[in-house]
Amino acid sequence: MYQYQFNQQFPSGLADLCHREYQTGDYENAERHCMQLWRQDTTNTGVLLLLSSIHFQCRNFDKSATFSNLAIKQNPLLAEAYSNLGNVYKERHQLKEALDNYRTAVRLKPDFIDGYINLAAALVTAGEMEQAVQAYVSALQYNPDLYCVRSDLGNLLKALNRLDEAKFPDLCLSARNNNDLAFVIPFLLSNSDVNCVLYFGQRSMI
Template identity: 90%
Template sequence: MQDQIVVDGQNHLSSGTNSGLPITGSPIVLKMNDVPQLSSVGLLELAHREYQAGDYENAERHCMQLWRQDQTNTGVLLLLSSIHFQCRRLDKSAHFSTLAIKQNPLLAEAYSNLGNVYKERSQLQEALDNYRHAVRLKPDFIDGYINLAAALVAAGDMEQAVQAYITALQYNPDLYCVRSDLGNLLKALGRLDEAKNTISIYSNLFQSPKLKNQVKYKFYKA
């Protein structure tokens, strides 16, 4: 399962098993002279679009402009954390996640992003601690449960991973990737009837025209 990178409360899939490959898309390239009229909100939205297009250099540059103006903006801090994670600058990613937590100790997304850094470093206990804290702070935090499940699988705690996946599906039953991973995990545990039921639902979801389009889009981005 791909780690979920959270940017200002929005999730973004990292590529593969944290491989850090850029998100596919046409970079949005604007010179700073082109955007002096943008408000702080507009500049942050631009940075989000650049991030989503894989233009991390300009996204970081615009975020740093905003950060110099206001070092307490947790949306900017989360986005900087995600940019640095995608660029494999793990120390900086952890730094900005930590700054976001200092500004708002209840910010679940920052703990999840910090957990991603620990997981990438194979510090699984620290990763699990951060993911668990994130879902305690925000019980409906789907991305937090997905990240927690992946870390539990890496740690060999398959039963708890099953529960984390099930919890994510309780909040959104249409998560086809989660159903696929859960089905495979149940199969590996020998719980074949449950696996068959889960994968059957996954197959039905995949046949939905709407979800088919979403599948193609997500696979293309990955």
């Protein structure tokens, strides 16, 4: 989950309380305490993002979109705000708008794993399966340990009848854990997965 950054002027106890309440699903108290922080500084993007997420979880989509847009107004380069807004559009079945916001999010923050996951899920819903594969691959390039992403990508490749390539997500994890580049790179080359070849090549030089 995105770690919301609050201004240091806020009481650390109250900010921490907001996080704990949100993470434990106590959205009513999280919203109440977060509003206290927002009244102290209506421009703080961390507060705005958390309020957006709280209202999304409560399915108050209008309020969620409002706080996402307020965050974007304060910082037009804030990838997480576009991703939150994309979530609202996806729930409203406005897939074009959702995809536009998710793509903006990962363009602004190329290592935004949650953004790629959201983008991939929306692309699957839109029937854009090949693009969804690439979005999942992008997420795994930054963290091959993500079991849910590896599982979703493997299932998607199987659904596309690309059974050999469905082995790729687990190969990513195995190769990274064992540093077994000689094992995985020929497989990737045989499937023309240049992005992942480059990724493992970079990992070998770290």
